[in-house]
Amino acid sequence: MKYVAIIGTGFVADLYMRSLASFPDIAVRTAFDLNPDRLAAFAAHWNVPVAGSMADLLAGTEPGDIILNLTNPHAHFDVTSACLEAGRHVYSEKPLAMSMEHARHLHMMACDRGLMLASAPCSLLGEAAQTIWAAVRDGRIGKPLLVYAELDDGFISQAPYASWRSSSGAPWPYEDEFRVGCTIEHAGYYLTWLIAIFGPVRKVVAASAEVDLAKLDGAPTAPDVSVAVLFFDAGVVARLTCSIIAAHDHSLRIIGENGTLEISECWDNDAHVRLRRRRRLRRRLLEGPFSTRLRLKQPTHPKVKRTGAAAMNFALGPAEMLAALQEGRPCRLSADMALHLNEVTLAIQTAGSSTGAQTMTTSCPAILPMDWAGTL
Numbered sequence: 007m008k009y010v011a012i013i014g015t016g017f018v019a020d021l022y023m024r025s026l027a028s029f030p031d032i033a034v035r036t037a038f039d040l041n042p043d044r045l046a047a048f049a050a051h052w053n054v055p056v057a058g059s060m061a062d063l064l065a066g067t068e069p070g071d072i073i074l075n076l077t078n079p080h081a082h083f084d085v086t087s088a089c090l091e092a093g094r095h096v097y098s099e100k101p102l103a104m105s106m107e108h109a110r111h112l113h114m115m116a117c118d119r120g121l122m123l124a125s126a127p128c129s130l131l132g133e134a135a136q137t138i139w140a141a142v143r144d145g146r147i148g149k150p151l152l153v154y155a156e157l158d159d160g161f162i163s164q165a166p167y168a169s170w171r172s173s174s175g176a177p178w179p180y181e182d183e184f185r186v187g188c189t190i191e192h193a194g195y196y197l198t199w200l201i202a203i204f205g206p207v208r209k210v211v212a213a214s215a216e217v218d219l220a221k222l223d224g225a226p227t228a229p230d231v232s233v234a235v236l237f238f239d240a241g242v243v244a245r246l247t248c249s250i251i252a253a254h255d256h257s258l259r260i261i262g263e264n265g266t267l268e269i270s271e272c273w274d275n276d277a278h279v280r281l282r283r284r285r286r287l288r289r290r291l292l293e294g295p296f297s298t299r300l301r302l303k304q305p306t307h308p309k310v311k312r313t314g315a316a317a318m319n320f321a322l323g324p325a326e327m328l329a330a331l332q333e334g335r336p337c338r339l340s341a342d343m344a345l346h347l348n349e350v351t352l353a354i355q356t357a358g359s360s361t362g363a364q365t366m367t368t369s370c371p372a373i374l375p376m377d378w379a380g381t382l
Contacts, residue, residue: 008032008328010097011067013060013085014077015039015048017179018099018320020172021313022074023052025321028308032325035071038063044176051174060085064092072097072122072327078179079186083108086123090115095122095331097324097339100194102348104186109348116341122331124339125347128323130198131338132275133306136379138260138267139203141300143375144382146281147262150204153244154259155196157272158252159188159315163221170314184221187228188250189214189355194347195272196246196258201343203260205239206369207350212357218251234354246354254315268297273316276309303381342370 008031012019015037026032038057039045049056057063067073073089075082075098083103089096090112102125103109116123129135142150163184170178183191201207212234221227231249238244260267265284271277280297310319323339330337346368353364 008332009035009068009071010074010324010328011035011063011071012037012054012074012076013039013063013089014075014081014099015045015174015176016076016078017172017176019048019076020051020174020176021316022076022320024173024313025310025319026324028310028319029321029325032321032328036063036066048174048176060088064089064094067094069093070331071095072324072331074324075099078182079190080104083112086112087115090119090121090123093119093121095327096124097327098123098125098344100126101190101351102344104190106349106352109345113341113345122327122337123341123344124323124327124337125344126320126323127194127198128320128326128339129195129272129275129318130202130373131307131322131326131376132319133302133309134269134272134275134277134279135199135202136306136376137279137300137302137382138258138269139199139375140302140379140382141267141279141281142203142260146265146300146382147260147267148264150240150242150260150262152261153200153242154257154261155200155244155246156255156257157188157192157195157246157248158255159192159250160252160254161218162250163218173313181222184227184230187355188230189232189248190228190351193232193246193248193351193354195256197347197350198343199258199272200236200238200242200244201346201370202373204242205372206346207236207366208239209237210350210353210357210364210366211235211237211362212354212364213359213361214355214357215359229355232354232357234357236350248354266293267300273318274312275307275318300382302379304378306376306378338373340370342368343373346370
């Protein structure tokens with residue numbers, strides 16, 4: 007049996023618990039939250055042991071365990087620092103840290119201590135991402151040139167979000183969501199896919215703004231819209247849009263010399279990957295009106311049912327870390343990847359209206375596809 011411990015039992019922790027249930031060889035050793043009522047409700051709902059303090063939780067874990075840092079984003083640095091200081095591997099919810107200074111410090115701590123450090127999201131390990139990646143490797147669209155990626159979530163401030171509850175009763179943390187911002191919360195869902203497929207981001211040209219000023223009774227919050235043009239080491243150029251203003255759209259198009267790969271929803275591990283060919287008809291060039299669904303030939307990973315807008319297995323990342331520890335190999339979700347993702351995300355988030363081009367200072371090694379993702 008492999009073990010994780012959970013720090014932070016709010017809204018997202020229930021999504022992890024539902025996902026962890028799909029891995030019978032992974033168990034929760036213990037959980038902790040600063041809010042005793044929230045911790046009690048979570049523990050009762052999921053029947054997991056609780057720790058009286060974070061120090062008790064760390065003392066009660068083993069060196070081969072992974073700590074899941076599911077706390078408020080502004081607490082990520084302090085919590086992860088304490089876990090690394092105690093000699094524990096950490097899988098953190100996004101972001102790794104709210105500043106690059108803090109992110110670099112965590113990266114240095116993990117490297118100096120020989121510990122694994124990774125950050126969400128882990129959907130790049132899911133079937134949809136691995137399928138579209140396999141199609142690129144297989145040359146289904148020829149040389150990839152351009153990517154359009156959308157992460158629009160609708161006009162959230164007008165949604166009935168105060169009534170949103172997780173399965174154990176935790177409220178959706180709307181104040182944190184608005185103050186952290188949709189770019190930090192969501193950009194990683196496609197950034198991780200694109201970094202895995204096309205390598206590190208070399209340069210970011212972005213703009214961000216807060217345009218809905220009615221959130222939280224007019225109190226200043228983070229940007230609620232951002233647009234970035236990303237230049238990758240592989241030569242591919244991508245345009246990534248994040249907002250909580252425009253109608254829901256989580257689509258991705260990878261345009262190549264010979265066709266286009268399409269997906270409509272990155273929050274669904276089972277989303278259909280479609281190939282659309284380009285055709286010449288007399289004196290016209292047409293995008294094919296019909297598309298072909300692409301599938302991997304072998305079984306992939308455990309799926310989870312949809313909860314709200316997502317049908318993602320949040321445990322794919324922790325499962326990958328535990329497998330890497332057991333097998334004595336590097337983790338696909340490396341500390342270098344987490345640091346690079348943090349830099350690119352913050353570059354987009356903080357761009358404002360006048361930052362201009364930003365050259366990235368971090369990088370990460372090539373990521374291996376999942377063992378089951380070799381053949382279409």
